[in-house]
Amino acid sequence: MSSLTTALHDAALRLYPEVQLSTKARFLPMFDLGKGEISSTAAIEVARALRGDAMAIAQRLIEELSPRFGGTWKVVAGYIVLSDVSSELILQEVRTGDMALPKRTSGRPRSVICLTPDSITPVYARMRLLASSALQAFLTVAIEGRCRVGFEPSPPQEVSSLGAVVTLFREAVERALASDSEVRRTAIATHLMEEQVVGAPTTIVWTSHHYHEQLPKEVKRFFSDARREGHTLLKMPPDGWLLSRDRALSEILSPGSIERVIGRLSTQEAWARWLFHMASATPSGDLDPSVALYDECASPRWSLQVLHERLVALASSVVTTPRAELLDRVGDSLVEDRVLALRALFLPMLTSRVIEDGEVLGWISTVEEFAARAHARLNAPHFRAALSKSPLSRDNVQIIASLVFGITSILPVVTEDVCARQQQNSNQRDQT
Numbered sequence: 522m523s524s525l526t527t528a529l530h531d532a533a534l535r536l537y538p539e540v541q542l543s544t545k546a547r548f549l550p551m552f553d554l555g556k557g558e559i560s561s562t563a564a565i566e567v568a569r570a571l572r573g574d575a576m577a578i579a580q581r582l583i584e585e586l587s588p589r590f591g592g593t594w595k596v597v598a599g600y601i602v603l604s605d606v607s608s609e610l611i612l613q614e615v616r617t618g619d620m621a622l623p624k625r626t627s628g629r630p631r632s633v634i635c636l637t638p639d640s641i642t643p644v645y646a647r648m649r650l651l652a653s654s655a656l657q658a659f660l661t662v663a664i665e666g667r668c669r670v671g672f673e674p675s676p677p678q679e680v681s682s683l684g685a686v687v688t689l690f691r692e693a694v695e696r697a698l699a700s701d702s703e704v705r706r707t708a709i710a711t712h713l714m715e716e717q718v719v720g721a722p723t724t725i726v727w728t729s730h731h732y733h734e735q736l737p738k739e740v741k742r743f744f745s746d747a748r749r750e751g752h753t754l755l756k757m758p759p760d761g762w763l764l765s766r767d768r769a770l771s772e773i774l775s776p777g778s779i780e781r782v783i784g785r786l787s788t789q790e791a792w793a794r795w796l797f798h799m800a801s802a803t804p805s806g807d808l809d810p811s812v813a814l815y816d817e818c819a820s821p822r823w824s825l826q827v828l829h830e831r832l833v834a835l836a837s838s839v840v841t842t843p844r845a846e847l848l849d850r851v852g853d854s855l856v857e858d859r860v861l862a863l864r865a866l867f868l869p870m871l872t873s874r875v876i877e878d879g880e881v882l883g884w885i886s887t888v889e890e891f892a893a894r895a896h897a898r899l900n901a902p903h904f905r906a907a908l909s910k911s912p913l914s915r916d917n918v919q920i921i922a923s924l925v926f927g928i929t930s931i932l933p934v935v936t937e938d939v940c941a942r943q944q945q946n947s948n949q950r951d952q953t
Contacts, residue, residue: 522547523613525590526561529601532585533563537578540570548603548614549874550867552883554860557595557602559614565599575599608855612848615866631876632669632724633658634677637697638732639705645774645810646729646763647697652799653758653881654727655690659796660884661876662686663933672696674705684939687792694783701776725879727756729763756879763805773809782810789939797822802886821885824892825935829928831899835908836921844929850922857920861898864891865927872931888931895924 522530526547533542546563564579579596587594593604635654638647651672661668662683670686671677672693680686726744733741733755747753772778786792791814798813798820812819833840842850855862864887871887874880898904898920907917928935 523610523617525586525606525610525614526617528586528589529561529563529582532582533567536581536585537567537571540567542566550614550863550870551602552871552880552887554863556597558604558606558611558863560597560603561601562599564596564601568599611855611863611866612851615848615870629722630667630669630679631661631665631722632671632677633661633879634671634724634726635673635693636726636728636732637673637693638729639700640702641704641735642729642732642763643774644697644701644776645779645805645808648694648779648799648810649763649805649808650727650729650758651690651693651697652796653756654725655686655693655796656800656885657725657727657875657879657881658689659683659686659793660872660931660934663931663937664872664876682939683793683933683937684789687789687796687939690796691783691786691792698776698780698783723754723877724752725754725756727758727879730757730760733757754879756881758882773811774805779810782814785814793939794820794822797885800881800885802882802889821889821892822935824896825888825928825931828892828895828899828924829932829935831896832921832925832928835899836918836925839918839921840925840929842922842925844926847922847926847929850919851926857916858894858898861891861894861920862923864894865923868927869930891927895927898924 529546529548530542533540533546542563543566546561546566548559548561551557551560564575564582567573567578568575576596576599579599579601582601583594583596590603590607590610592606592610595602595604633654635651637651642650654672655670658668658670658680662680662685667679667681668686669677669679670689672689675689675693675696678685678689680689724747733744744753744755748755783795786795795810795813799808799810801808801819801821813823839847851862851866868887868891871880871884875884904917904920
């Protein structure tokens, strides 16, 4: 543990000796840096164990920690939130976190299932849900090498390539368009019950609030029991994100319009870019499914791919630097452009949260903001002029190092050609 998290555990043990904090109470990076940089659920854990006031407990813990570590502290809904952290503490958190994103090499793979709504939910809202669950599976396969993926009513399948995830997503999208008016609210729990194996990772299920409310009591009871037992985590994005109330968009969001768009997706890579676009942080009221057909950073995947290409072209020597050395070079970039550096440094840990907890919406927002800010930095005239000089200045190397650290933490998501990988897997199967 970092010195900050160690001090948090020590303070909690001193003040509340009857409570043992879990490892999940450590300080974790926040998705929205406007609300804070890192936060901890320690006070909520203590309050739950003692049936106390999380706000008051958090304030007591802050009084113990703030004199020693400085920074700006506050309590938000029981969370201990810290901003303006020193560079040394930030780098400690990154080094002791999930920097390397280790692959899951044993045991059952993680499971991601989309409980696809029926006609009670508009088609484009179903597209958003399908894309969100597919993006989580996409990240899981990219980082861990495999995942069980299911889009109800089809049973889950174990996949080990990004191309396979994209194929299942495409089939689910086409099925949703072909069954626009169907009513389907039973025969759901069977597939999920098969996932509940002792020692298996938590199954993450995606659906909408509105659809969940219409499910039979026995199905909702199944989800309630599974959540309580820790088998299943149910992800239901806010309806405001899924549902557009802007009548002017009825044409571009209609099933016919979406069907015409996907009819133009001729390759696996095009489908992958569309997947990222449909899962993006763009409010559904502003979402145009056809925009991802054009290379203008509408798809976060395309934006990240271009960012990686630019970094390779501008500073290939930095791009090939081992990740541990990159961290040593970041240093003062937290002073030069703190927001950009934090987004880059936090990407590995935030990606782990997507894989483990389904925090897709926070991740995609962070990635979009990271890519946009990175492109803006590289486009700045004074920065481009500085990069043309050799050798690069220390400050410029630090900024480039932070960008490279961020992009390499999700490199399989960015650089792997889903078409090539799928063909490679097919060739290997043919040979065996």
